[in-house]
Amino acid sequence: MRIEKEKLRSANVTIEECQDKICYLTQERDYARTHQKIVEIPVEKPVLYEKCESCDRTAYQNAKAKYETQKERLAGQYKAKTVMFQTTLFLLAWYSLTTTLFQAVQSDVFLSDCKSFFHDAASFIQTFIGWTIDAGQSVAQISTKIPNAFIAGMVYWLLLILIVGICMAGTGMLAILIEIKVIELYKKNCWDVIT
Template sequence: MIEECQDKICYLTQERDYARTHQKIVEIPVEKPVLYEKCEACNRTAYQNAKAKYETQKERLAGQYKAKTVMFQTTLFLLAWYSLTTTLFQAVQSDMFLVDCKSFFNDLASFIQTFVGWTIDAGHSAAQISTKIPNAFIAGMVYWLLLILIVGICMAGTGMLAILIEIKVIELYKKNCWDVITLLMILTSVAIVIYFGESIKKVLSVNLLLLFVLSQGAYVGIRCYLKVWLEKRPY
């Protein structure tokens, strides 16, 4: 009995191995459903009507969205213009703010004048090398050439550096701060500096216009830091 079962098991094992080594792959066609719009034999009237209705609603909603966007931007521009004009009128009437503005620009002009004077003095000092030339005519030409060259290089280099810094600041400003929040921040800062200028001067002995510029610089720095921090933040 046991031998008979073993023979059957051996026979079935051989059948299984034979089936594995001699099996044949047969492709059986299967019907696959397709989308309604791709079926050429169907009636496309319902699909065309639904599509036309969708396009109409889409255009209508797009027009409504555009109109509301224009209305919002117009309202925001008018509010900003009103706030700016009233603030500027108040600034004109504020003697303290006008005095600080004049002082700020006078100090800026004095700094530029001092820098130009330092540059010319440096050019004169460097051009003294020409005194070692025995020929007076050649020495004079070398002196003025060195003076013009040194002063021109210093002034051009400083100007290019200032332009590059300005371009970089404008790029950062447009990239990180070109939005409604910045507009509100500027208007709020100007209003605070103008309307509360006397109180600020009592607490801090600082130029109001310089304080406004520093506050804007701090605001731009904070916005740039927050944007970088949010981009690197793992989610």
């Protein structure tokens, strides 16, 4: 039992000594933190291709000049090939279009179809303009109820111009809307890369 008490005493002593050492080291650390001098040491960082003491930049400049000339040469070649490609495509399209048109013009069926198409379009436009003028004149007949001839003439022409203008503008808007719808349907159903 005596041996155990001595061991316990020696353990208590070593614990106290360790605590004293920890306290002393903590105080030294705090003192060093509050009383230390901050010294900045300049450090030079080497920059890639920057002129150093023992060499010059001729290798870098030569490589850069070679790169720039090669880049300009390749850009010129690319531009020339692009222009050649676009010119070839334009000439091919122009040749195919003119060949098709010249072959079509030589056909009697094409000529008769063109004549009938333009004749029908002209007769429709003429009929539509006639209907519009008739509608304007019938609306303008309201001016006959005005007793003053001068004012009646002005009202007649104003109503006629107004009705014809409204009909023409409405027809134009209708044609534009139909064209927009046809283009949308074409894009939705028939659009492909070639067309």
